Amino acid sequence: MAFSRAASLALAALLLAFPFLSDSFTAYQLGLYLLYGMVAQGIALCWGRAGFLPLGQALFFGIGAYLAGAALKAGVGWALLVPAFAVACLVPALLAGLVGALVFNRQIGSGPYFSLITLALSMLGFQLANSLNGVTGGFNGMTGIPGLPGIDTYETLYFVIVGALIVSTLLLAHVMRAPFGQLLIAVRENEERLQFFGFRTSMLKAAAFAISGGVAGLAGALYAPHQGIVTPQAVGFLLSAELVIWTAVGGRFGLIGPVVGAVLIGFMAAGLRDTFRYWEVAVALVFIAVVLRLPGGIGGLFPSVLRLFAGEAELGKSGIAPHPLAERGHRSAPDLRFDAVGVSMGPVNILNGLDFAISRTGIHCIIGPNGAGKTSALNVLTGRLPLATGDISWRGASLANTRPYIAARSGIGRKFQVPSIFPELTVSQNIEIAVWANRLSAREMFSMQPYAWTTEMLTELRQRFPSLTEGEKSAGSLSVGQRQMLDFSMTLLAEPDLVLLDEPCAGLSAEETRQMIEAIAAIAAETQATFIIIEHDMQVVERLSDHVLVMHQGALLANGTMTEIRANPDVKRVYAGGTK
Amino acid sequence: MSGAPLLSVENLSGGYGEIVVVNGFSLDLAGGEVACVTGRNGVGKSTLVRLVTGSLKPSSGRVVFRGRDLTAAPAHGRARQGMGYAPQEGVVFDNLTVAENLTLHHKDRSLERYGDLFTAFPRLSERLTQRAGTLSGGEKKILSFCRALAEDTVLVILDEPTEGVQPENIALMAEAIRRGKETGRAFLIVEQNLSLVEAVADAAYLLDHGECVYSTTERDGLRARLSERLQL
Amino acid sequence: MELVATYGLNFAYSTATLGLIVLGLAVVFGLLGVMNMAHGEFVMLGAYSALMVQQAGLPYVLAIPLALFVCGAFGWLIEWSVIRHLYRRPFDTFLATWGIAILMRKGVEVTFGREYQSIDQSLPGTVEFFGIDYPAYRLVLMALIVALFAGLFVWYQRSNTGARIKAMVENPELAAAVGIDTARLSRATFIAGVATAGLAGVLLAPLVRVEPYMGLDYLLNSFFILVVGGLGTLEGLLTGSGIIGGADVVISAIFDKTAGYLGVLTISILFLWLRPDGIFSRR
Incomplete structure (x- = not known):
C-alpha cells in the first residue's frame, strides 16, 4: 500500500512537471487528452466494473461544456463561477442517474438496449444543440468563450486540469474500493443473485452511471475554457464512439488505463494523421484486436504495473459486529x-x-x-x-x-x-x-x-x-x-x-x-x-x-x-x- | 455380435469451464444392445450424454463410433454418422411443425422412415401440420423420441425419455426400443425411471459424482440392486 | 385527392426503402443475434459498388452482381476472422463490428475521398400515377422491393433451408445434434444478410447522398425499426418500417425535417425503454 501510494504520487508529480519537461503547447494538447481521459474513467466505472456500456457519454460531457461556457460568457466572477461549475457537474449527473434509474428499473441485465438508448440520447442531444441556435449557437457552436478568470489558458489551465483529474481519480478509486465498488462487480457477475440478497441493483447501476455522468460533466466544464468554443460535436455520436475506443484500448478495468488510452491515441493521432493516411484504419484494427483477444486493453498487458497505482485498501479485518437486523417480528411463527x-x-x-x-x-x-x-x-x-x-x-x-x-x-x-x-x-x-x-x-x-x-x-x-x-x-x-x-x-x-x-x-x-x-x-x-x-x-x-x-x-x-x-x-x- | 463395438467410450472426462462433471467414464456398446445410465439428479448424466453427442467438448478420453475416433468431430457430423439423440430439455423445435421437426435433417423430407412409430403413437401422425410448441410436454418427449428412432439411425441416445410421459406411452416406448434392438440398433439411455431400465437394459451403469460407481450386465434383480445403491 | 395520393406514395416509398435497408440487419441481428454495427457500412459498400460501375462506364445493372460479390466476400472474411468466434456473445459482436465499421468507413474514405459522390439515375423522368407525376425510378424500386419481400416470405416459410434456419435460431445445440451444420449455416446466413444490405445500397444510391459516413444513419434507423417491430418476423420488420417511416413523413410534413428526425429518435428511445421486445410483445 505504501509503495502504491508512492507510485501514484510519482505519477501525479510527473504530470505536474510535464510542462517544464516539454513545451507548453504539448502540455496544452495533453490537457485536452486528460479531459477525455476523465470521461473515459467514468466509462470504465460503468463498463469495466458494472458491466453496462454507456455509448453516448459525450452527451454529459457536452452538457457540462455548454453550461460552463454560458457561465464564462456571462463574465461572472469566481464567486458565481464555482457554483456554476458545480451545476455543470450536477446536471449531467442527475440526468444520467434519472436515465439509469428509468431504464434499469425495467430491464434486468446489461443488454445492448441500454447502450442503444444512450446512443440515441446522444444523437438527440446533437440534433438539439444543432437546432437551438439561441442557446447553443447552433451549428457554428458557442464561440468566444473566455478562459477562467486569472488563469492563462495556454499556461496555467493545464495545472487546473491535472488537479481535477487527480481529484476525480481519487474519488473514483475510493468508490471502486468501497463496498459499492465490490457490489458493482457482483452486478456484472450475477445481477440476479445480488437481488436475492435484497439489493436493488437497478439503483446501484443508476448511481454508477450518475457518477460517470458527473465526472464527464466536470471534464466538459473544463473543456469549454480550454477550447474557447463548444460545438454540437461535443455532445455527438462520433466523440462518444471515440471515448469508448479509448477506454477499451487503454483498459476498462482500471482508472489509469482509460487515461493512458486517451492520451496515447490522442498524441499518435495528432502526429500521424497527416503523414499516415491509414492511421485511423490502424486504430480500428487495434480496437478489434482488443475486443477479440485483450479485453483488458493496454492496462491488461501490464497488470503488475497498474496494481502499483491501485493498491488494495488496508482493511481492518478485526471483526466488528454489524448492527443487528431490524426487528421484523423476528423468528415469530411464519405465516x-x-x-x-x-x-x-x-x-x-x-x-x-x-x-x-x-x-x-x-x-x-x-x-x-x-x-x-x-x-x-x-x-x-x-x-x-x-x-x-x-x-x-x-x-x-x-x-x-x-x-x-x-x-x-x-x-x-x-x-x-x-x-x-x-x-x-x-x-x-x-x-x-x-x-x-x-x-x-x-x-x-x-x-x-x-x-x-x-x-x-x-x-x-x-x-x-x-x-x-x-x-x-x-x-x-x-x-x-x-x-x-x-x-x-x-x-x-x-x-x-x-x-x-x-x-x-x-x-x-x-x-x-x-x-x-x-x-x-x-x-x-x-x-x-x-x-x-x-x-x-x-x-x-x-x-x-x-x-x-x-x-x-x-x-x-x-x-x-x-x-x-x-x-x-x-x-x-x-x-x-x-x-x- | 462380434468384432469391434458400435460405440466405445474410453475414459471420458469433461465439464463446464474449470468444473469437471464427468470423470473417466467408459463403456462399450454393440449393435442390438441397450445400455442404461442412472443416478441421482445432478451427478453428471446429461453431461455424459452431451459429451457423447458432441454438444460438449471432452477434456480427455475418446469417443469411437463405428470404428472411427469422433472425439473431435462436431455434433452434426456425429448425427450424420447415424447417432439419433433425444435430449432431456429443449426436446423439439417449438416454432416448427411436427412434420418439419421430423424431417428437417433429411434431404428428401420423407416421413416414411417413421412408419412403425406412427402406428405406435397415432397422436403424432394426426398432428403433423401443427406447431410443435402447441404439444404437451409428454407429446414433445414422444416426438423427440421418434425423431431419434428414425430408420437411418444406428445408435439412439435418449436422455430421460419418460419424463412427463403417460405410463401407457412409456410401455409403448419400451416396446419400440425392443423392436429397435431387433433391427440391430444400439441404445444409450439415461433414465431415472427404473421400470423402463428394468424393461429394456442389457447393461446398467450407476453414476455418482461424475464417476461410474456400479455397473452390471446381470438382469436378474436389476431393479432391486440399482434401487438399493441409489439410496445413500 | 392529389395530396392524399402524394402522401400515400411517399409513405409507401419510405416504408419500402426502410424495409429494404433493414432487411439485412433483420437477418444478421434478428436471426443470428449479431449486433452488426457495420450494417450501414455494407449499404455504403453497395452504393460505392454502383459508383465504380458508373465510373467504369458499364450498365448500371452490373452494379448489383458487383455489390453482392463485394459485400459477400467481405462478409465472408469478417465472419471467418471475427464473427464466428462471437456468436451468442451479442455485446462483443457489437464492439467488434463497430471496429469493423470504422475500418470500412476509413478504408473507403482513403480510397474514394471524403467528398459526396453523385450517382446518375438510370430511369430518369416521371410517370403519371393516381393523377400525380411520380418519379419512375421510385415506382420501379417499390415494385422490386415488394417482389423481393414476397419471394423471401414464401421461401422462408416453405423451404427446408428456411426450416433449418428457424431450427438453428431456436435451439442451436439441438439443431447441431440432429445433423445441421450450424457453423456453415450461420456463415451462409450472415453473408446473405450483409449482401442484402449491399443490394439496398445499389438500389438507393441514385436517390441518396453517397459518402463514407452515410452508413451511420441507416444503421441507427435499422436498429430502431427492429426494436419497434420486434425481432425475427417479416411482419414485425414491415410494421417497424411503417411506424418509423410514417412518423418521419408525418412529422416532417407538419413541422420540418429536423422535427421528423427528432420525432423518430424520441419514438425509438421510448420503445427501447418500454418495449425492447417490440410492439407485439406481451410484456
Missing part, C-alpha cells in the same frame, strides 16, 4: 399462504391453483416428479415469475408479483438448484456481500468499515464448511460441492426468516450430502427459521422433515407426515414406475 396460485408461460400452465399454508417453523419439504412445478412455486414466491391468478401472502402482506429484492428484504432467502455465486470474486468477497445483505445502508456502501463485519453465523458456517476459510481463492475455481456449500452459506448469512432451498444436495457426494443435511438440521434448530426444501431424494426428506408437500402437475397432491404420504393412494399412483 405463508398460497391461495389458488396460477402461473402460466405462453399457453402452458405451470402452476394450476396451488394451495397450501405453512404456519409453523421447522423444515418443510416439497417433493414431486420433474415438471410438477416445484421450482416455479419458489419462483413466483420470490418474484421471479409473474403471478397470473390467486394470491400469495407472507406474514399478512401480499407478495403477489413482488420483486426479488423486495422478497429478500421481507426476510425470504433463496438458494437455487445450480449454485449461484459471484465467480470472479474471491470466497471472502462472496461472503462479505452475503453479510451485507439487508444490512448495508447507502452511506455504508461508501465506507470501509463493512469489510470488517462478522457474525456468529459466519463463525459457525466456517467451522462446518472448511472450504469457506480459503478466503483468497476465487469462487469460480471451487468444485461443484464447494460451490453448493458457499451458496448455501451465503443464503444463511443474510439470516432470512424463511429459507428456500432448491435441491441443496444436487451434485454432492455421499459424504458432502451428509454434511449438508447435518448443517441444515442444526441451523434450523438453532435459528428457529422456517425452511422450505425441494428435494428428490426421499432419504434426505426423511432425515430432515416430518412435513412433506407433494406437488403434481402444478398443484398440491398431498400434504402431511412422511407416513401419511407413503400411504396416500394418489401419491402411489403418481410415483408408479419410478423408485422415487
Whole structure:
C-alpha cells in the first residue's frame, strides 16, 4: 500500500512537471487528452466494473461544456463561477442517474438496449444543440468563450486540469474500493443473485452511471475554457464512439488505463494523421484486436504495473459486529399462504391453483416428479415469475408479483438448484456481500468499515464448511460441492426468516450430502427459521422433515407426515414406475 | 455380435469451464444392445450424454463410433454418422411443425422412415401440420423420441425419455426400443425411471459424482440392486 | 385527392426503402443475434459498388452482381476472422463490428475521398400515377422491393433451408445434434444478410447522398425499426418500417425535417425503454 501510494504520487508529480519537461503547447494538447481521459474513467466505472456500456457519454460531457461556457460568457466572477461549475457537474449527473434509474428499473441485465438508448440520447442531444441556435449557437457552436478568470489558458489551465483529474481519480478509486465498488462487480457477475440478497441493483447501476455522468460533466466544464468554443460535436455520436475506443484500448478495468488510452491515441493521432493516411484504419484494427483477444486493453498487458497505482485498501479485518437486523417480528411463527396460485408461460400452465399454508417453523419439504412445478412455486414466491391468478401472502402482506429484492428484504432467502455465486470474486468477497445483505445502508456502501463485519453465523458456517476459510481463492475455481456449500452459506448469512432451498444436495457426494443435511438440521434448530426444501431424494426428506408437500402437475397432491404420504393412494399412483 | 463395438467410450472426462462433471467414464456398446445410465439428479448424466453427442467438448478420453475416433468431430457430423439423440430439455423445435421437426435433417423430407412409430403413437401422425410448441410436454418427449428412432439411425441416445410421459406411452416406448434392438440398433439411455431400465437394459451403469460407481450386465434383480445403491 | 395520393406514395416509398435497408440487419441481428454495427457500412459498400460501375462506364445493372460479390466476400472474411468466434456473445459482436465499421468507413474514405459522390439515375423522368407525376425510378424500386419481400416470405416459410434456419435460431445445440451444420449455416446466413444490405445500397444510391459516413444513419434507423417491430418476423420488420417511416413523413410534413428526425429518435428511445421486445410483445 505504501509503495502504491508512492507510485501514484510519482505519477501525479510527473504530470505536474510535464510542462517544464516539454513545451507548453504539448502540455496544452495533453490537457485536452486528460479531459477525455476523465470521461473515459467514468466509462470504465460503468463498463469495466458494472458491466453496462454507456455509448453516448459525450452527451454529459457536452452538457457540462455548454453550461460552463454560458457561465464564462456571462463574465461572472469566481464567486458565481464555482457554483456554476458545480451545476455543470450536477446536471449531467442527475440526468444520467434519472436515465439509469428509468431504464434499469425495467430491464434486468446489461443488454445492448441500454447502450442503444444512450446512443440515441446522444444523437438527440446533437440534433438539439444543432437546432437551438439561441442557446447553443447552433451549428457554428458557442464561440468566444473566455478562459477562467486569472488563469492563462495556454499556461496555467493545464495545472487546473491535472488537479481535477487527480481529484476525480481519487474519488473514483475510493468508490471502486468501497463496498459499492465490490457490489458493482457482483452486478456484472450475477445481477440476479445480488437481488436475492435484497439489493436493488437497478439503483446501484443508476448511481454508477450518475457518477460517470458527473465526472464527464466536470471534464466538459473544463473543456469549454480550454477550447474557447463548444460545438454540437461535443455532445455527438462520433466523440462518444471515440471515448469508448479509448477506454477499451487503454483498459476498462482500471482508472489509469482509460487515461493512458486517451492520451496515447490522442498524441499518435495528432502526429500521424497527416503523414499516415491509414492511421485511423490502424486504430480500428487495434480496437478489434482488443475486443477479440485483450479485453483488458493496454492496462491488461501490464497488470503488475497498474496494481502499483491501485493498491488494495488496508482493511481492518478485526471483526466488528454489524448492527443487528431490524426487528421484523423476528423468528415469530411464519405465516405463508398460497391461495389458488396460477402461473402460466405462453399457453402452458405451470402452476394450476396451488394451495397450501405453512404456519409453523421447522423444515418443510416439497417433493414431486420433474415438471410438477416445484421450482416455479419458489419462483413466483420470490418474484421471479409473474403471478397470473390467486394470491400469495407472507406474514399478512401480499407478495403477489413482488420483486426479488423486495422478497429478500421481507426476510425470504433463496438458494437455487445450480449454485449461484459471484465467480470472479474471491470466497471472502462472496461472503462479505452475503453479510451485507439487508444490512448495508447507502452511506455504508461508501465506507470501509463493512469489510470488517462478522457474525456468529459466519463463525459457525466456517467451522462446518472448511472450504469457506480459503478466503483468497476465487469462487469460480471451487468444485461443484464447494460451490453448493458457499451458496448455501451465503443464503444463511443474510439470516432470512424463511429459507428456500432448491435441491441443496444436487451434485454432492455421499459424504458432502451428509454434511449438508447435518448443517441444515442444526441451523434450523438453532435459528428457529422456517425452511422450505425441494428435494428428490426421499432419504434426505426423511432425515430432515416430518412435513412433506407433494406437488403434481402444478398443484398440491398431498400434504402431511412422511407416513401419511407413503400411504396416500394418489401419491402411489403418481410415483408408479419410478423408485422415487 | 462380434468384432469391434458400435460405440466405445474410453475414459471420458469433461465439464463446464474449470468444473469437471464427468470423470473417466467408459463403456462399450454393440449393435442390438441397450445400455442404461442412472443416478441421482445432478451427478453428471446429461453431461455424459452431451459429451457423447458432441454438444460438449471432452477434456480427455475418446469417443469411437463405428470404428472411427469422433472425439473431435462436431455434433452434426456425429448425427450424420447415424447417432439419433433425444435430449432431456429443449426436446423439439417449438416454432416448427411436427412434420418439419421430423424431417428437417433429411434431404428428401420423407416421413416414411417413421412408419412403425406412427402406428405406435397415432397422436403424432394426426398432428403433423401443427406447431410443435402447441404439444404437451409428454407429446414433445414422444416426438423427440421418434425423431431419434428414425430408420437411418444406428445408435439412439435418449436422455430421460419418460419424463412427463403417460405410463401407457412409456410401455409403448419400451416396446419400440425392443423392436429397435431387433433391427440391430444400439441404445444409450439415461433414465431415472427404473421400470423402463428394468424393461429394456442389457447393461446398467450407476453414476455418482461424475464417476461410474456400479455397473452390471446381470438382469436378474436389476431393479432391486440399482434401487438399493441409489439410496445413500 | 392529389395530396392524399402524394402522401400515400411517399409513405409507401419510405416504408419500402426502410424495409429494404433493414432487411439485412433483420437477418444478421434478428436471426443470428449479431449486433452488426457495420450494417450501414455494407449499404455504403453497395452504393460505392454502383459508383465504380458508373465510373467504369458499364450498365448500371452490373452494379448489383458487383455489390453482392463485394459485400459477400467481405462478409465472408469478417465472419471467418471475427464473427464466428462471437456468436451468442451479442455485446462483443457489437464492439467488434463497430471496429469493423470504422475500418470500412476509413478504408473507403482513403480510397474514394471524403467528398459526396453523385450517382446518375438510370430511369430518369416521371410517370403519371393516381393523377400525380411520380418519379419512375421510385415506382420501379417499390415494385422490386415488394417482389423481393414476397419471394423471401414464401421461401422462408416453405423451404427446408428456411426450416433449418428457424431450427438453428431456436435451439442451436439441438439443431447441431440432429445433423445441421450450424457453423456453415450461420456463415451462409450472415453473408446473405450483409449482401442484402449491399443490394439496398445499389438500389438507393441514385436517390441518396453517397459518402463514407452515410452508413451511420441507416444503421441507427435499422436498429430502431427492429426494436419497434420486434425481432425475427417479416411482419414485425414491415410494421417497424411503417411506424418509423410514417412518423418521419408525418412529422416532417407538419413541422420540418429536423422535427421528423427528432420525432423518430424520441419514438425509438421510448420503445427501447418500454418495449425492447417490440410492439407485439406481451410484456
